[in-house]
Amino acid sequence: MKILDGKAVSLKVKESVKIRADELKKFGVEPTLAVVLVGEDKASQTYVRAKEKACNEYGIKSVAHRLSENTTQNELLALINVLNLDDSIHGILVQLPLPKHIDTNVVLAAIDPRKDVDGFHAVNVGKLVSGLEGFVPCTPLGVMEILKEYGIDVAGLNAVVIGRSNIVGKPMANLLLNASATVTVTHSKTKNLKEICKNADLIVAAIGKPFFLKADMVKDGAVVVDVGINRLDDGRLVGDVDFEEVAPKCSYITPVPGGVGPMTIAMLLNNTILAAQAKKIKE
Secondary structure, rough: EEEEOOOHHHHHHHHHHHHHHHHHHOOOOOOEEEEEEEEEEEHHHHHHHHHHHHHHHOEEHHHHEOOOOOOOOHHHHHHHHHHHOOOOEEEEEOOOOOOOOOOHEEEEEEOOOOHHOOOOOHHHHHHHOOOOOOOOHHHHHHHHHHHHOOOOOOOOOEEEEEEOOOOOOHHHHHHHHOOOOOOEEOOOOOHHHHHHHHHHOOOOOOOOOOOOEEEHHHHOOOOOEEEEEOOOOOOOOEEEEOOOHHHHHHOOOOOOOOOOOOHHHHHHHHHHHHHHHHHHHOO
């Protein structure tokens, strides 16, 4: 059993980001990410701080817009419009979840697809499904980067994605399909989940239920990727996979923490660099 060390892979990606950011600066382009946070959600504040810190460390300028909880949808859309038109901004990220009175889909649709570094705009989702170049959501993209780094070729593998969210499950399935895996997406209505998982060469768990994937659901030699991040009452951070139980059966497995988590921000920085490079080429 080998550990898929997302922390080490993320460091490699971020070092590459720094080199490319320095290159762009030589041409007078400073890669810049605008981060929009609405409200006081504690977890969102933590994520935004981590994103800003990573930007500053690896040569990307971050511009934060912190808006109050009672910001109206129109005020938020007006800000996005300003950022869309600002040539010095290459990437726009609206931290989710948004307050209940704001329609997330309307907000995401307002972002210029060329600046949509989270890969949530319908244009970029469509490009991913069609196998075209576009921005891809950072977490599933990070999973693919880890697999690539460890030389795990998914072509022809039976892959099971547990979870069908727009942020992880669906784009993960599309990325694996584009890489020629045979993909099954499972969810709360799936029957015989155990049997389906037992046939899988690769399992990606992304449902947000601690210790959901047990040893009796995994075949010997499978590759297991755990996207879940769950905080238990005792303060421990655990994944969707029962690591102690499942790990001995795997050929490769990601730990939590230190697996997929660090890759999300690394790929966000990478997407921001790609946006800045595309802008420079256009000029």
